[in-house]
Amino acid sequence: METFEFQAEVRQLLQLMIHSIYSTKDIFLRELISNSSDALDKLRIASFRDKDLEADLTDLHIEISADPQQRTLTVRDNGIGMSRDEVVELIGTIARSGTAELLKAVQDNTDVRALIGRFGVGFYSTFMVADRVTLITRKAGEPAGVRWESDGQGSYTIDTVDGLPLGTAVTLHLKPEDTQDNLHDYTSEFRIRETVKKYSDFISWPIRMSVKRDGDSGEASEVTETLNSMKALWARAPEEVKPEEYQELYRHLTHDWRAPLETVHMRGEGTFTFEAVLFLPAQAPADIFMRGSSSGIHLYVNRVFIMDDCDALMPSFLRFVKGVVDAGDLSLNVSREILQQDRQIKAMRRRLVRKVLASLGEMRAKDAERFAGFWSELGRVVKEGLVTDPDHRDPILDIASFASTHDSDSTTTLAEYVARMPEGQEKIYYLTGSSLPVLKQSPHLEGFVGKGYEVLLLCDPIDEMWVERSDFGGKQLQSIAKGQADLGTQSEIENQEVFTALVAWLSEQLADEVREVRLTSRLTESPACLVGEEFDITPMLQQYLRAAGQGFPESKRILEINPAHPLVGALREKHAAGPDADLAETARLLLALAQIAEGMQPNDPAAFTRAMAGRLTQLMTR
Template structure:
């Protein structure tokens, strides 16, 4: 097949230019990425050979080799792994980060520092192209295991690449970088230097389970070591005792499995012995990935069986609400031919999932008790996703509530636990009050909060979308009902009279006519009109009935494609507000009340706006407001 030339897509060309012009301060990471890719290829070949007896491949000496040529200024990283077919090269190498290039560029532009930009290389799957940071041209030669012919890919990073079929390619993949001219003033970045290669491999790839070798011809002057030199220890960190592993080694493994440049927030080790043995090494990240809440988020732990990588993203090992956890699990007694479908039903996997889930939650609980700052970082980044478990994992619901914290009116900068809230409850208070909304500011400015603020009753301020759902699912905590301040009727008499029983009864009689008339005038807009005991400043508010869906929850269900009927809200009036008093007096004084209809509609519209909604007819509402302002002048 003749050589064919292809063009990169526009976004890919932009990305190549960023690589070529060296936006990263630490160029050493290119070698980490190439070695990591080679390690993945060796894992895939060994697994393929174990599963397919008919695959004619030699797996007796799987390894990665690095070769340097100072005179030609080339660096080659080769492996004898699974390799790629012609079509796979076009798909995997010819298209840069085909599923994430646009997001990569966006994140890159927003990165606050060079180190942050550097970490995005692995996160977005563009590690292969990091070679253009140090090379003017890159050539890849590969042959897929079991096939007779290979493929050569080449590019100078200038917008095009070539593909051709070759007959003499060895099994596996070889990547050759034609390095940029040497910088005599900066020998620290001479990537043809054997000592530099040793330093990078030891720093980033020491934990790789395959030997990373320096080719004999790449030895430095005076080095006469016979045969290739192995540069990495190849020790699986999860199989070594805690005393044998440094924090730096754990951090490098995390960067490898988590595609994250930053060290983890916490490392979690677990070893189970007995009838079913396995080892686990898990990491809690320091920052949430950009796509944590997207449908295509790739979750799961690496699953090994007796040091053989079986699956790179085994979702069955942790529940979805812990999808941010990274790490490896090495089981001793699973089949090498296990599939995702089988794993979902395997009792051993279910047992591992239960144990890992409890271990992660207990680790967070310990973090909360011993290190408030790191716990605060964890909950800020992952609290919203952990709370999903309150809906799906009833077995661990109490454990999740124990590690959860919430913003509260008790303190602006110090979140509270439900236990702490209960301990602060006043005499006679039977409920845990909360309100949901888009932000703390919007909730605190809501009319629904007025009486609670006036009486000093603490309210939880819940601003994550999942909060709309889990509070109903959980229902109570230690016998105290979770109750929305924006639903049902509120009676704070137990905390100090807002209105005495006699006064309330008297007000009910005084406003009865107006309430019935307004309900009739507003028609389908409201479920009921009644006096409010939650308002102290605003003239009116709208609330949901005790068992009705909130507007936010209705919108959430509709966004998921579920049909839900429109729920009518209840309009509450503040009987102590001058506007409401004046309207009531006008209602009593006039036989012809048609002129009061606009005022009733304005009151309702103001109440809808106050909670962040919009009137049914915005244009009409604006006209009514303008007319009232005009008359006031």
């Protein structure tokens, strides 16, 4: 026997389990049953892949037994089991990342019930009701088993045990305070039945318990009863399924304590059939932007579990969708490689994606507020499909919502934007940038908003990737920060010829920083702004590419100045009187102000700071 110390974070977590979420202690049984169900699924898959694996598949089940006298509760399965190394990794430590995040959330008073399970800590919930937990297990294919035991106070023991049956048994030595009454006594048949019915009725494996029943002769005898219905929820008609049943299936699949935002129950028929229940979460999963985050689709074939995380059924831009797909015509002995090439899988994927996108469209039409909550959480992920999945570009654009200058409190679809376009407007105008507050204050908006043109405000990094050379309904999307503004010709700028000398001088002074300097009609309040040519890479995209270690051709931008602004007028008069060092410094300040206005930093921040400090000093000491 060996004794190990828990990691520091695990010790904190145990105290959290014992003291902070005591009011929701029923979930410990759900977590143990879910673990057992996973073990049974894994044994069946392992036996398909390894024909020499010695495993009896004739009666796979979960068994619950209680001893009121000894105050113990045991959950046992004859599933895949665990090796000694797996016990150390999965039970002795927390294998998944995120424990620190969980503890911080608790310190910040986040609802712990919404977090339990998201970080792989379900097993530790047993210490809410037990002052000692014993686990014995033997993995399929291994001769010896393992015994793990802990009182949750900081250490645990592991020992090798011979002669164990295949599978895992977890025994909880219950705390004495749980004897108050049947409602809180987990050795009570009533309490066990109610908890299993509430949380695990849909589990596809039988959950059994031996109970005493009076026979015809009046003498009590033990009989084994199955506690769950084992009905595949996805095989039933939607009207036959209660909302709480959907919610429990969602919790079982995701360990998310919140209810799903939307449930999609569908059946595919034709040359092949399948059934599916899909869930859209109310909040973005913690790992949604982590490399290798799982898709969360569980694949079954004729009620037989095949694999979780079946990424062949759901594209990466819908990786937040969780659920079950049960195919009727696939081989049980399938691999991920086969699934990637399977024609039926590809057809199912298309139908599933269309259904999810259609459901989002219906949600937006019927409940704009609920859709807005979804889009703020996961819209950035959905828009990835505009880059990665051209086959679904149009339906994604149909539901995509964007901030715009039309209404600062709500978003708009492209269809709604087009419907509001004034007569004569031929393009859909947009502006990209680092954040919504920066975009709303951008000088690029001034002329367009002044002429009654609505502008989309795009601040998600993915927007930089898809919006170039895109169109909707035959109307091209056009950046207002590129090319010449189509708000009037240069001849309409009053007295433009009097600025010719100034423009030429500025172009020479700023030649190292900008491609050219020109007058503009796009500004009404600001003195200057920076724009690019039609096919230039935007500054934000340059930042993203640079951060990703990718090279790109460097290009200078164009400085546009507003001839109607007092500062530009004063520059013209100063230049006419004879350029000097003070005027040259002002020219560079003008460029720096244009850079700051679009959320960038000046080329030389230190020089900008010195120049501004000098100008402010002059102003204050006049």
